[in-house]
Each structure stands twice: as structure tokens, then as C-alpha cells.
Amino acid sequence: MLSPYGEFILHLANANLAALIGSRICHDLISPVGAVGNGLELMQMAGGKLLPEMALIEESVEAARLRILFFRIAYGMATPGQMVGHSEVRALLAGLAKGGRVTFDWQFEGDCPRSEVRLAFLALQCLETAMPYGGTITAQHQSGIWTIKGVGERLRVEPALWGNLSLERPDTKIAPSEVQFALLPVLLADEARRLKAEMGTAEIVLRF
Numbered sequence: 710m711l712s713p714y715g716e717f718i719l720h721l722a723n724a725n726l727a728a729l730i731g732s733r734i735c736h737d738l739i740s741p742v743g744a745v746g747n748g749l750e751l752m753q754m755a756g757g758k759l760l761p762e763m764a765l766i767e768e769s770v771e772a773a774r775l776r777i778l779f780f781r782i783a784y785g786m787a788t789p790g791q792m793v794g795h796s797e798v799r800a801l802l803a804g805l806a807k808g809g810r811v812t813f814d815w816q817f818e819g820d821c822p823r824s825e826v827r828l829a830f831l832a833l834q835c836l837e838t839a840m841p842y843g844g845t846i847t848a849q850h851q852s853g854i855w856t857i858k859g860v861g862e863r864l865r866v867e868p869a870l871w872g873n874l875s876l877e878r879p880d881t882k883i884a885p886s887e888v889q890f891a892l893l894p895v896l897l898a899d900e901a902r903r904l905k906a907e908m909g910t911a912e913i914v915l916r917f
Contacts, residue, residue, distance in 0.1 A: 727892070731784035739777050746770045775804040782823065783830035784892070791823035798826060810843025811861075817850045824900065825855070831893040832857040832915050835874070838887065839864045839913060857915045866908060874904050874915075 749767050778801055782793065795817055802813035813833065829848050836846050836859035844861020870883065873890045883891055897904055897917055907914040 725786075728784065728786045732781065732786045736781075739774065739781075742770060742773050742777065746774065771804070772807075775801060779805060779830065782827055783834065783889070785827075787822075787824040787827050789824075792820040793823050793826045794820050811837055811840055812845050814845060814847040816848060821850070824896075825850075828893065828896060828900070828902075828917065829855055829857060831889045831896070832917075834889040835871075835893065836913055836915070838870075838889075839866050841865055855915075855917050859913045860911060862911060864909075864911060864913060866913070871906065871908075874906060 746767070749763060749770070795815065798817075798821075799815050802815055806812045832855070833846055833848065836857060840846075840859055840861040842861060842863050844859060844864075847856075847858045847860075849856045849858075870887060870890055873883070874894050894904065902917045904915060904917040906916075
């Protein structure tokens with residue numbers, strides 16, 4: 710039987726392997742998705758009429774591109790020294806919010822280590838699961854502390870699922886759509902951070 714430290718190292722190794730897989734998948738997907746978008750752009754430049762069907766394809770391609778870029782940060786590798794600009798993050802989140810019920814307010818100014826943006830993105834996804842009727846998610850960073858706040862009506866919180874966030878060795882028996890609840894606590898522990906959650910009827914605040 711592994712010691713608690715040994716189990717943590719195993720979880721971390723699995724998380725790093727998952728990040729490598731995530732980076733590879735996102736890298737291989739972004740090129741063909743971009744090629745479709747470029748093809749549509751060339752057709753327009755050649756004087757082709759943008760039919761409603763083509764406009765729908767163009768919209769879907771852009772949504773897929775943004776989602777892949779988000780996943781590449783949230784689930785991909787974050788090597789030391791990699792930085793992400795606030796304008797890039799804001800543009801990405803603004804695009805993801807189009808047509809959705811949840812809006813994002815990224816209040817961090819300047820460049821930020823990719824490893825920290827990854828933590829924030831995973832926290833954003835955790836909050837999204839509790840906001841089926843929409844709302845606003847705000848991300849702030851002050852004195853080295855991240856505050857990710859979700860505000861919305863009729864929040865839906867599953868105690869067993871959210872309980873994973875306070876564990877260094879989270880329960881792995883979760884659905885694929887909930888994988889952020891298993892990955893976030895492992896990455897937080899690796900960064901020597903501990904998450905504190907405040908639950909309300911219309912607001913959830915995560916600090917780490």
C-alpha cells in the first residue's frame with residue numbers, strides 16, 4: 710500500500726501524463742480546424758457569396774478553435790517561464806461566452822504564468838457546472854491570491870463532487886465532464902496552494 714505522499718506523487722504523475730496527452734490532442738486538432746477556417750476565408754476573398762450554411766460552418770469553426778485553445782491551456786502542459794497575456798485570455802473568454810449563458814470577467818492585468826492561468830481556467834469550469842441557468846464568473850488576482858467568483862440564479866452544487874476540491878487525493882470516480890474537479894486539487898497541491906470555497910445560494914467564491 711502506498712503512503713499518502715506516494716499516492717500524491719502517483720496522482721501528480723498521472724496529471725502530468727494527462728497534460729501531455731491533452732497538449733498533443735489540442736496540437737493535432739487546431740491545424741485542421743484552422744484549415745477549414747482559412748478555406749472559408751479564401752472562398753470569400755474569391756468573391757464567393759457567404760451562404761447561410763457557410764456562415765454557420767464559419768461560426769462553428771471559430772467556436773471549436775476557441776474551445777481547443779481553452780483546453781490547451783486548461784489541460785495541456787505548462788512549462789516554467791511560459792506566460793499568457795491578459796488580452797489573449799480576455800479575447801478567448803469573450804469568444805467562448807458568445808451564445809452561452811455564462812459571461813466571464815477577467816480582471817487580471819498584465820502577463821501571467823501559464824501554470825496559474827491553467828488553475829484559474831479549471832476553477833472557471835468547476836463554477837460553470839454549478840450555473841446551469843447562467844451568470845457571471847469573475848477572476849481576480851491580488852497579493853498572490855486568486856479569487857474566482859461565480860454569481861447566478863439557482864446554483865446547483867453537488868456536495869460530493871465539490872468535496873474533491875479540498876482533497877489532495879481526489880476521488881477519481883467522476884464523469885468525464887467533471888474531470889476538472891479531479892485535476893484542479895492535484896495541481897493546486899503541486900503549487901503548494903490550498904483552495905478555500907465559500908458557498909451561497911446565488912454565489913460561489915473560490916480562493917487559492
